[in-house]
Amino acid sequence: xxxxxxxxxxxxxxxxxxxxxxxxxxxxxxxxxxxxxxxxxxxxxxxxxxxxxxxxxxxxxxxxxxxxxxxxxxxxxxxxxxxxxxxxxxxxxxxxxxxxxxxxxxxxxxxxxxxxxxxxxxxxxxxxxxxxxxxxxxxxxx
Numbered sequence: 001x002x003x004x005x006x007x008x009x010x011x012x013x014x015x016x017x018x019x020x021x022x023x024x025x026x027x028x029x030x031x032x033x034x035x036x037x038x039x040x041x042x043x044x045x046x047x048x049x050x051x052x053x054x055x056x057x058x059x060x061x062x063x064x065x066x067x068x069x070x071x072x073x074x075x076x077x078x079x080x081x082x083x084x085x086x087x088x089x090x091x092x093x094x095x096x097x098x099x100x101x102x103x104x105x106x107x108x109x110x111x112x113x114x115x116x117x118x119x120x121x122x123x124x125x126x127x128x129x130x131x132x133x134x135x136x137x138x139x140x141x142x
Contacts, residue, residue: 015139020075030072038076038137042089043068044127058095058128062102065131078135080106085134086115091127093119099129 018033024046031040045053045061046068054064066080073079088103090096096117107113113133123130 020072031076033076033137033139036136036138038073038078038082038135040069040072040133040135042087042130042132043072044124044130046125046127052125053127058090058098059102061128062099065129066102066106069131069133073135076135076137078137081108081111082135082137083107083113083133084136086113087132088115088117089120089123089130090117091120091123091129095128 015035019029020031020033022028022030022041024030028041031038033039043065045064047054047064048068054060069083070080073082088099090099099117104112
């Protein structure tokens with residue numbers, strides 16, 4: 001009997017998703033907290049006013065999307081070190097190496113998030129790249 005774990009009945013109260021509206025003039029949330037996971041919407045290199053991406057192509061767009069992702073994470077008390085999954089959409093897969101060169105500088109070597117990358121037929125506002133992330137954000141037990 002000592003080797004067996006005592007099983008107790010616990011009632012876990014279901015917590016509804018918590019939505020963080022986007023400051024951009026589009027119908028989506030910038031993030032949604034579900035349990036201990038914060039799901040971030042895809043970010044592009046938007047200049048910040050919803051009128052278009054920063055000029056210069058994939059490198060400045062990638063830096064800008066990271067700036068936006070970091071701001072969303074910070075508003076939840078998180079940083080890039082809390083990100084564990086990224087999904088990357090590229091308008092042109094030939095720009096994958098240029099994206100990677102920038103991406104690698106934002107995460108600690110050896111602690112890169114899991115990632116999927118795909119080529120797509122087009123992105124909002126003519127962006128070259130879009131990335132969404134999942135971050136671990138443990139919630140207090142209620």
